[in-house]
Amino acid sequence: MIGTRLLVSMLLAGATLAGCGASGEPARGTKTNGEAGIVAPQPPERLRAQVLETLPHDTNAFTQGYEIAHGVLYESTGRVGKSWVRAVDTTTGEELARVALPPPLFGEGITVVEDSLWQVTWQNGIAIRRDADTLAERERVEYSGEGWGLCHQAEEERLVMSDGSGTLTFRDPETFTETGSVRVRSGGERVDRLNELECVNGTVYANVWQTDTILRIDVGEGTVTGEIDASGLLEPSEQATADVLNGIAAIPGSEYFFLTGKLWPKTFRVRFVPQQ
Numbered sequence: 121m122i123g124t125r126l127l128v129s130m131l132l133a134g135a136t137l138a139g140c141g142a143s144g145e146p147a148r149g150t151k152t153n154g155e156a157g158i159v160a161p162q163p164p165e166r167l168r169a170q171v172l173e174t175l176p177h178d179t180n181a182f183t184q185g186y187e188i189a190h191g192v193l194y195e196s197t198g199r200v201g202k203s204w205v206r207a208v209d210t211t212t213g214e215e216l217a218r219v220a221l222p223p224p225l226f227g228e229g230i231t232v233v234e235d236s237l238w239q240v241t242w243q244n245g246i247a248i249r250r251d252a253d254t255l256a257e258r259e260r261v262e263y264s265g266e267g268w269g270l271c272h273q274a275e276e277e278r279l280v281m282s283d284g285s286g287t288l289t290f291r292d293p294e295t296f297t298e299t300g301s302v303r304v305r306s307g308g309e310r311v312d313r314l315n316e317l318e319c320v321n322g323t324v325y326a327n328v329w330q331t332d333t334i335l336r337i338d339v340g341e342g343t344v345t346g347e348i349d350a351s352g353l354l355e356p357s358e359q360a361t362a363d364v365l366n367g368i369a370a371i372p373g374s375e376y377f378f379l380t381g382k383l384w385p386k387t388f389r390v391r392f393v394p395q396q
């Protein structure tokens with residue numbers, strides 16, 4: 121249960137920062153050296169996660185998807201027999217809906233598209249479309265490969281999906297049909313293990329599996345424009361019983377994000393600022 125402190129933080133964020141952009145325009149991933157046609161990779165901007173508030177998180181949640189839409193915080197979890205999706209009202213903290221994912225399905229990322237919520241599964245090759253209000257299952261669609269993270273780029277009318285590699289797949293938000301893909305590079309080097317995703321104003325954020333690093337990605341260019349150090353959020357004693365960072369939810373109308381992880385006792389309200 122997310123308590124009233126969440127409500128307060130959400131209200132404050134909305135009241136003071138409504139209308140602000142996420143974190144400014146990302147830098148371009150490449151630049152010319154003055155000679156036409158010659159392009160050199162540009163290293164990503166170095167950022168860190170500045171904690172503004174610490175909130176409780178369900179230590180039974182093996183978090184795989186985290187997103188706020190329509191005033192609701194959606195969270196999905198993984199592991200066979202322990203996978204579920206939950207919707208919590210961000211103004212009251214009330215749990216609005218919760219559904220379990222039956223075995224043998226292993227839940228992964230989620231994203232909201234209008235009145236639907238798409239949920240992918242790890243190695244089951246099944247995407248489930250749910251009612252965003254009740255979370256009731258409406259449709260199943262098959263896909264090939266693994267499912268990890270998911271987010272919705274409304275302005276591009278597409279979903280972005282990760283599969284544990286450094287390639288992101290684009291999908292039709294209505295049919296889930298694959299429409300393209302992009303191989304992501306950072307400073308010219310391939311990246312790997314992209315996991316939970318968050319789409320914000322044309323930019324995609326991805327945390328890198330088994331690290332405390334979040335990448336800010338220009339998916340049109342296929343380049344990492346920012347590398348965010350999110351280490352040190354948990355105390356060593358908390359980290360001992362927790363799994364990896366995996367959960368990025370942008371707080372709409374603000375520059376803030378919620379970050380959490382698998383079995384983490386806390387959610388952190390942060391913003392991404394340049395490293396000193």
Ligand SMILES: [Ca+2]
Nearest residue numbers: 186317318368
């Ligand atoms: Ca997310």
